[in-house]
Amino acid sequence: MKAIFKKELLIGLIAASSCVGLGNTATAQDTPTEMTTLKQGEKVPDFNLMxxxxxLFKLSKYKGKKKLVIFFYPKDESPVCTKEACAFRDAYAKYSDANALVIGINNGTVASHKAFADKEHLPFTLLSDPDNKVLNAFKIKDQDFGNNMKVSGRETFIVGLNGTVVYSFRDFMKGDEHSKQVLAYLNK
Known part of the structure; x- marks a missing residue:
């Protein structure tokens, strides 16, 4: 019970710090040695999630047919994650116009994702990755806050029609920036 409380407290502190602009952020423009995630040109691993x-959502059904915008986020309903999801929601028509399928992934349950999608009127797919297998396959780096407190990372990928990463963006504290950056890339 104490571990759950600590994690919830940490998420609250992270959310609070994002409101005042504190925290350490990293972006896709950081030096390559800091990035551990899939890089531009690398094949995206196939996966099936609920x-x-x-x-059952099968990535193979969509590869080669649509551009894929896959965003990894730490937790349903947290303030920064809600801003991120709502930014994708608000620009959803632009993604559709660009023939891009938006997919959000974290280790939350199917029920948690359903409640989040219903509450925020999210028109895109949220996938449950309970064991973080897909998150690990994409090599998403945890955000480390010291004292053994880590939260899963926040990173967005664009997957081209050939099934490889064409763009990625990482910034833990600016959830709503993910959609802006992805759209800027798609509209080039």
Whole structure:
């Protein structure tokens, strides 16, 4: 019980610091030695996960047919994650116009994703990755706050029609910036 409380407290502190602009951020423009995630040109691993409606989502069904915007976020309903998801929601028509499928992934449950999607009117797919297998396959780096307190990372990838990463953006504290950066890339 204490570990759960510490994690919830940490998420609250992270959210609070994001409101006042504190915290250490990293972006896709950081030096390559700091980045451990999939890089531009690397193949995206295939995966199957359950979506917020309890249906099996198979990435292979969409590869080569649509551009994929895959964003990894730490937690449903946290303030920064909600800003991020809502930014993707608010620009959803632009993603559709760009033939891009938006997918959010974290280790939350199907039920948690369903509640989050319903509450925030999210029109895109949220996938449950309970063991962080997909997060680990993408090599997403945890955000380390010291004292053994880590939260899963926040990173967004654009996957081209050939199944490789064409762009990525990482910034832990600026969730709403992810959609802006991805759209800027897609509109080049």
């Amino acid at each position: 979506d917020q409606n309890g249906k």
